[in-house]
Amino acid sequence: MSEERKERRLLVREMELKDIPTILTISEESFLKPWTEEQLRRELDDKTSPFSYSFVLEYGEIIIGFINFWLTFESATINLIAIRSFVKRHGLGSLLLQDALTRIRQIGTIQTVTLEVRTHNEEAINFYQKHGFNILLTKRAYYDNGDDAFYMIKIMKESTRTILAIESSCDETSVAITRNGKLLSNVVATQIDMHQKYGGVMPEMASRLHTENITIVLKEALEKAKITLDEVDAFAVTRGPGLIGALHVGLQAAKTLALIYKKPLIPVHHLAAHIYANEFVKELKFPLIALVVSGGNTELVYMRGHFNFEIIGQTKDDAVGECYDKVARVLCLGYPGGVPIDKLARKGKHSYTLPTPALQNSYDFSYSGLKTHVINLINNTKQRGESIIVEDLCTSFQETAIDALVNKTKKAFEEFEIKQIVLAGGVSANSYLREMILELAEEKNVDAIVPPLWCTTDQAAMIAKTAEYLYDLQLFAPLSLGVDPNWRIEEFDKFNIN
Amino acid sequence: MYTLYLDSSDKNMSIGITKDNVLIAHYHDKAWQKQSELMTKALDDLFYDNKINPKDINEIVVGIGPGSYTGVRIALTIAKVFAYSLNIPIYPISSLRLLADFEKTSICIINARSERSYVGVYNKEKVILKDCILKNEQLHAYIKEHPESVLKGDILHLGMKQEVKSPIETMIKLRPFLKETDDILTIKPCYMKEL
Numbered sequence: 001m002s003e004e005r006k007e008r009r010l011l012v013r014e015m016e017l018k019d020i021p022t023i024l025t026i027s028e029e030s031f032l033k034p035w036t037e038e039q040l041r042r043e044l045d046d047k048t049s050p051f052s053y054s055f056v057l058e059y060g061e062i063i064i065g066f067i068n069f070w071l072t073f074e075s076a077t078i079n080l081i082a083i084r085s086f087v088k089r090h091g092l093g094s095l096l097l098q099d100a101l102t103r104i105r106q107i108g109t110i111q112t113v114t115l116e117v118r119t120h121n122e123e124a125i126n127f128y129q130k131h132g133f134n135i136l137l138t139k140r141a142y143y144d145n146g147d148d149a150f151y152m153i154k155i156m157k158e159s160t161r162t163i164l165a166i167e168s169s170c171d172e173t174s175v176a177i178t179r180n181g182k183l184l185s186n187v188v189a190t191q192i193d194m195h196q197k198y199g200g201v202m203p204e205m206a207s208r209l210h211t212e213n214i215t216i217v218l219k220e221a222l223e224k225a226k227i228t229l230d231e232v233d234a235f236a237v238t239r240g241p242g243l244i245g246a247l248h249v250g251l252q253a254a255k256t257l258a259l260i261y262k263k264p265l266i267p268v269h270h271l272a273a274h275i276y277a278n279e280f281v282k283e284l285k286f287p288l289i290a291l292v293v294s295g296g297n298t299e300l301v302y303m304r305g306h307f308n309f310e311i312i313g314q315t316k317d318d319a320v321g322e323c324y325d326k327v328a329r330v331l332c333l334g335y336p337g338g339v340p341i342d343k344l345a346r347k348g349k350h351s352y353t354l355p356t357p358a359l360q361n362s363y364d365f366s367y368s369g370l371k372t373h374v375i376n377l378i379n380n381t382k383q384r385g386e387s388i389i390v391e392d393l394c395t396s397f398q399e400t401a402i403d404a405l406v407n408k409t410k411k412a413f414e415e416f417e418i419k420q421i422v423l424a425g426g427v428s429a430n431s432y433l434r435e436m437i438l439e440l441a442e443e444k445n446v447d448a449i450v451p452p453l454w455c456t457t458d459q460a461a462m463i464a465k466t467a468e469y470l471y472d473l474q475l476f477a478p479l480s481l482g483v484d485p486n487w488r489i490e491e492f493d494k495f496n497i498n
Numbered sequence: 499m500y501t502l503y504l505d506s507s508d509k510n511m512s513i514g515i516t517k518d519n520v521l522i523a524h525y526h527d528k529a530w531q532k533q534s535e536l537m538t539k540a541l542d543d544l545f546y547d548n549k550i551n552p553k554d555i556n557e558i559v560v561g562i563g564p565g566s567y568t569g570v571r572i573a574l575t576i577a578k579v580f581a582y583s584l585n586i587p588i589y590p591i592s593s594l595r596l597l598a599d600f601e602k603t604s605i606c607i608i609n610a611r612s613e614r615s616y617v618g619v620y621n622k623e624k625v626i627l628k629d630c631i632l633k634n635e636q637l638h639a640y641i642k643e644h645p646e647s648v649l650k651g652d653i654l655h656l657g658m659k660q661e662v663k664s665p666i667e668t669m670i671k672l673r674p675f676l677k678e679t680d681d682i683l684t685i686k687p688c689y690m691k692e693l
Binding site for chain 2: 252
């Protein structure tokens with residue numbers, strides 16, 4: 001199972017001694033004067049070079065690039081950065097450099113980042129200029145072979161970053177504005193009441209309501225934040241997953257703003273955003289396991305680092321939230337079903353035996369069977385002229401539905417290293433789930449983030465929070481961006497353009 | 499004064515920019531179910547190619563339906579966000595009306611599915627038959643009774659093939675007769691079909 005699971009993805013991690021042979025090969029390929037093994041060992045030794053930092057970029061388990069920089073009190077120097085020739089020109093150098101710059105920025109005390117580059121190396125000079133480095137002066141005969149060097153410098157001042165985010169993937173129209181991570185406003189127009197008579201979100205109605213609400217919500221968000229559209233540095237929008245018609249509305253709004261104000265457009269993955277919503281509470285700690293549970297999704301996501309997603313388990317059919325809604329409907333408890341079932345479940349006991357939605361030999365689920373079983377149980381009982389003990393059925397259903405999620409999360413500890421458990425999505429508002437996850441975290445002696453209730457529902461604040469990171473990663477889309485109602489979290493940085 | 503014209507209510511995507519009522523930029527092409535991806539990009543290209551700053555637009559004329567549910571929403575959402583951002587007026591126009599041949603009495607038609615059609619009949623600035631939904635057999639009967647009228651719009655569903663010309667020219671001619679919308683924040687498409 002582990003072998004199949006190790007799908008290829010990019011990861012930046014600290015360089016280790018075992019990497020030396022590969023690093024030497026890449027070094028030879030990339031530099032006129034590559035490091036020797038002895039030099040490399042010295043760099044990696046904390047005792048001889050405590051100020052030296054080295055990171056590798058891995059694709060799956062293959063090292064495809066590395067970077068080395070030194071830190072002194074107020075400045076950082078990039079010594080070497082190399083990407084294997086067969087993967088050049090894929091933005092990987094940028095990824096590696098941005099990662100290093102983010103780490104350097106986080107230290108807080110570093111004011112400048114410097115480097116030397118051969119004056120005839122146009123490709124490298126353009127690359128650094130793209131990342132905010134400017135040529136300060138020329139160092140004559142700097143290199144051993146007599147080549148001149150440009151001394152380039154980047155000033156690390158606190159750059160103000162204002163993001164306006166739009167969310168319209170389901171039945172809430174929302175606009176939020178953040179500035180350097182701080183939430184300035186978060187306006188949500190919910191359509192829940194309108195969909196109640198359908199017992200679920202009626203897609204065409206949702207799309208119509210989004211169109212009605214979008215500019216009103218936009219106006220309110222700007223007024224609450226007391227900023228103008230000219231001040232926005234980038235416009236972020238939920239590209240998917242969600243209801244296609246609903247997504248279209250938010251997309252048009254974001255694209256129009258990006259066009260008028262000539263600012264970048266950032267496409268955000270809705271479920272990644274649910275995970276990152278937790279950063280309004282606490283920092284994500286890696287590696288972590290996230291339980292992403294809502295009306296439309298049920299996924300177990302493993303993250304080794306920022307934006308490093310691996311779906312290790314998911315539902316094969318209904319989402320757990322959807323299951324709650326359908327059961328609540330049959331019990332005439334209204335829509336949405338989460339809150340009423342949760343409340344009643346507190347009062348009853350687990351007296352009905354229901355089939356578990358957990359699938360064998362995997363981290364997957366199937367909630368459709370549980371839903372059908374409950375519906376049949378209710379109908380058959382009615383037919384016999386008997387009555388259902390509603391509270392007991394709620395308890396039985398809730399415990400069956402939620403225990404499966406918690407148990408699969410617990411099972412993941414056997415296979416994966418986990419430092420934090422994160423709850424995400426609408427169903428993370430469920431009190432029983434929150435309780436069980438906190439218990440699990442204590443049992444495993446790991447950290448847990450259980451998001452505040454305002455964070456569990458769909459809102460643009462989480463889109464903005466995620467976009468702040470994506471802005472640093474320069475994940476920008478052209479104006480021909482389209483929506484993807486089935487966008488997978490592992491492909492958060494891929495968006496097909498026509 | 500720059501006016502922006504937009505429509506995406508059926509199978510096409512039409513954009514026009516006039517300066518003092520003279521057409522200086524124009525785009526019209528098939529874009530069935532692709533308006534969401536293509537429209538903003540086409541707009542951007544048009545602005546760029548003609549060296550116009552989007553912030554210079556003074557007013558917007560937009561087709562508000564009836565037509566394809568998604569289609570009518572695309573152009574109108576773009577128009578609303580434009581109008582709100584720049585604080586400029588919107589002049590809505592029926593998507594049937596903009597199909598008309600300004601000079602001749604036009605029976606404007608858009609497929610409304612389930613053997614029905616959205617229909618409106620216009621002559622110059624006059625409304626002969628207000629926008630409505632007719633069963634296709636009723637429409638065929640109407641067409642028979644009015645042989646001097648021309649048929650405009652995509653009428654493939656009626657068994658007739660016809661190229662749909664760009665509506666921009668008609669929209670420009672109708673501009674003097676259009677009324678500004680009361681509230682750019684709340685204006686919604688005309689779907690003509692309840693849910």
